Amino acid sequence: MEAAAPLLGVEDGDYAPVKTFRELKDMVWSETVKTWAISGPVIFQIVCQYGTNSVTNIFVGQLGEIELSGVSIAISVIATFAFGFMFGMGSATETLCGQAFGAGQIHMLGVYMQRSWIIMFICALIITPIYVFATPILKLLGQQDDVAELAGSFSLLILPQLFSFVVAFPTQKFLQAQSKVWTLAWIGFGALMIHVLMLWLFIFQFGWGTTGAALALNISGWGISIAQCIYVMGWCRDAWHGFSWLAFRDLWGFVKLSFSSAIMFCLEIWYMSTIIILAGHLPNAVISVDSLSICMNLDGWENIIFIGINVAMSVRVSNELGKARPRAAEYSVYVTVVESLLLGLLFMVAIFFAKDHFAVIFTSSVTVQKYVAKLAYLLGITMVLNSVQPVISGVAIGAGWQALVAYINLGCYYIFGLPLGIILGYVANFGVKGLWGGMIAGIAMQTIMLLIVLYKTNWNKEVAETSGRLQKWTGQDNKIKEET
Incomplete structure (x- = not known):
């Protein structure tokens, strides 16, 4: 941190323009330390979060194939859908809390968190029918009856976990905004350890089967939520001033930003x-799905790293814009994009070197192993693209560009990439390679468009817009606070 001192302006703490190699080196080191100080713990937290679902599947797998299939589908389809939507809705809190913290309006963080609780509770109520009617939904999607019925019953049992997201996600964003x-x-690590113990007790010692697994997920979800709330209310007194009626103000504007994020x-x-x-639906469906699932599994582990960087980028950008430091926000973005690209290239090279061997970890089928080796090149390219895209998405959250990025995603993914993949996969008979190639084309177009947006960004203008956004969201609240 001290190495960056010569670059800092005296008046506002922003970086001075970088003109020499030494200044560039100091700035890059400073930004690297700041980014990884945030992303490292977030990556560890996400690993624990993924681990909770993974160990649940491992324990349930000891009960039988039908139990494993039913629980896996309930978690990967029903719960993951809810998780994704609720996590996205919570990103509005990430934008506003980060910018308010940077601007020194720390007292508003608790209000924003409470507003998000209200909105996300309503969203949870809207999503509830998906859990209640999971069985007919899964049957409609083509799942066999016995698996769909077990998955539907399990989905209903883990409904309390859905409502734990209402508390957990806004609280996470509240804490992340303050680094x-x-x-x-x-908290995530402790929850994972306790979750493993509960699974062992409930499934093997008490004999509760899948009901025990559902109970463990519910307790873990609410345990995390309650632990985070205890920390917020006990150790964040500068940002938490108790429950406030201000949480019910400007809900519609908060809903729009939350929905764009979701x-x-x-x-x-x-x-x-x-x-x-x-x-x-391809002719060689079993081999295609198996080989693709192996590749997606590895890509998912890489994504964990870049989701952590995504959060760090959101925090860095929102904080610096809130502090009115445009050059610090800009330098942070470019340093992280370049470093993430280099990391993605490293993963790609590793995949290329191990293309004939890494599938052995997942399957003993020689046919699937050979097919995975043929897909390795597409996996490597995807890893490179997925190293840059989450960083820019983090910038979007930090700067409040969610609506713009949503439109870009819709056009690049679903209007261009998905139809192209279907044409290449089914019409041109390239199979899974064609499907994946179309998907990659969509990601590439999205990445290029987002890079153009970054290149054309006027960071001084972003600071002004952030100031205006904070005045809009906090102007009346500050006045009330001063009067009281």
Whole structure:
């Protein structure tokens, strides 16, 4: 941190223009430390979060194939859909809390969090029928009856977990905006350890089967939510001033920003999930789906790293814009984009070198292993593109561009990439390679468009818009606070 001191302006703390190699080196090091100080704990937290679902499947898998299939589908289809939408809705809190914290309006963070609680509770009520009617929904999607019925019953049992998202996600964004990410990491780790213990007790010792697995998920979800709230209310007294009626003000504007965030996030999640569904209708469906699932599994682990960087980028950009430091926001973006690209290229090279071997971890089928090796080149390209795209999405959240990125995602993914993939896969008979190639084309177009948006961004204008947004959202509240 001290190495960056010569670059800092005296008056406002913003970076001075970089003119020498030494200044560039100091700035890059400073931004690298700041970014990874946030992204490291977030990555650890996400690993724990993914681990909760993974160990649940492992324990349930000991009960039987039908139990494993039913629980896996309930978690990967029903719960993941709800998770994605609710997580996206919480991103509005990330934008506003980050910018308010940077601007020194720390007292508003608790109000924003409460507004998000209200909106997300209503969203949870709207999503509830998906859990209640999961069985007919899954049958409609082509699942066999016994699996769909078990998945539907399990989905109904984990309904309380859905409502834990209402509390957990806004609270996470509240803490992330203040860079209090290690707290979230340790809460996530503790929850994972307790979750494993509960699964062992409920399934094997008490004999509760899938009901025990559902109970463990519910307790873990609410345990995380309650632990985060206890920390907020006990150790964040500068940002938490108790429950306030101000949380009910300007709800419609908050809803619009939240919905834009959810659409932006969900369009990205659903896009890559679609390729597996489409692959299931190809002539060699079993081999295609198996090999594609292996590749997507590895891509998912890479995504965990870049989701952490996404959060760090959102925090850095929103904080710096709130502090009226345009050059710091700009430098942070470009340093992180370049470093993420280099990291993505490293992953691509590793995949290319291991293309004939890494599938052995997942399957003993020689046929699937050979097919995975043929898809490795597409996986490597996807990893490079997925290294840059989450960074820019984090910038979008930090700067409040969610609506713009949602439109870009819709056009690039669903109007261009998906139809192209269908044409290449089904009409041109390229199979899964064609499907995936079309998807890659959509991601490439989205990445290029977002890079153009970044290149044309006037960061001084972004600071002004951030100031205007904060005045709009906090002007009346500040006046009330001063009067009281």
